[in-house]
Amino acid sequence: MSFPRTIRAVVFDMDGLLVDTEAVFYRAMQQATVGIADEFPMTTFLQMVGLPNQAGDEIVRNHFGAGFDLTTWNAAVSMHFREELAAGIALKAGVFEILDHLDEIGMPRAIATSSSLESVRASLGPHSIVDRFHALITRDVQNNHKPHPEPFLKAAAALGVDPADCLALEDSHNGVRSASSAGMMTVMVPDMLDPTEEMHSLCVRIARDLHEVRALLVAQA
Numbered sequence: 001m002s003f004p005r006t007i008r009a010v011v012f013d014m015d016g017l018l019v020d021t022e023a024v025f026y027r028a029m030q031q032a033t034v035g036i037a038d039e040f041p042m043t044t045f046l047q048m049v050g051l052p053n054q055a056g057d058e059i060v061r062n063h064f065g066a067g068f069d070l071t072t073w074n075a076a077v078s079m080h081f082r083e084e085l086a087a088g089i090a091l092k093a094g095v096f097e098i099l100d101h102l103d104e105i106g107m108p109r110a111i112a113t114s115s116s117l118e119s120v121r122a123s124l125g126p127h128s129i130v131d132r133f134h135a136l137i138t139r140d141v142q143n144n145h146k147p148h149p150e151p152f153l154k155a156a157a158a159l160g161v162d163p164a165d166c167l168a169l170e171d172s173h174n175g176v177r178s179a180s181s182a183g184m185m186t187v188m189v190p191d192m193l194d195p196t197e198e199m200h201s202l203c204v205r206i207a208r209d210l211h212e213v214r215a216l217l218v219a220q221a
Helices: 021-033 042-049 053-065 070-087 095-107 117-127 150-159 173-181 197-202 210-220
Strands: 008-014 109-112 135-137 166-170 185-188
Touching: 008 053, 008 150, 021 042, 021 070, 042 053, 053 070, 053 109, 053 210, 095 210, 150 173, 166 173, 166 210, 173 185, 173 197
Parallel strands: 008 109, 008 166, 109 135, 166 185
Antiparallel strands: none
């Protein structure tokens, strides 16, 4: 497979693509639910993947119903997540290898994420890769979140590359929608969400992992 155009920059999502945080978030939500309400099902969590916090909160409220103490629950989720974060969260397969290749060919890269800058540093800092990205487009600098194209458009602008010449790597449906609507060549690397017909129509490729993406970039060169 060859890309439709020459790739001049790569824009990465973070959660579920670079670092294995989605599974950790779900475990934290399950733990926070114990003693407060019924179990927190995977089907509900999957609706939240790729959404900003406010949209996720609405899904939680709809699931648990009126009167649910969302503030206490969110605090418990954060506590359990920080406990796992302190113990260390693994990078996804192929992260170091694809970054090494981008270094070798001198290709700029950015992160476009719905997470905060603090979360980026907490998740990626222990692996010493934050400084390997030339721009960090976190929710702190976004007026519109995924699936709006703004995060990816800001990433392209920060790198000084036309969005059409950027490769976007995403694991979530809303992330794919965001990248595709920004005009980027989009590859989905599924984590907790399976690709749908819509995802196939918006992506130039569905890849099994970042090792496969690296191989595609090597083949382009």
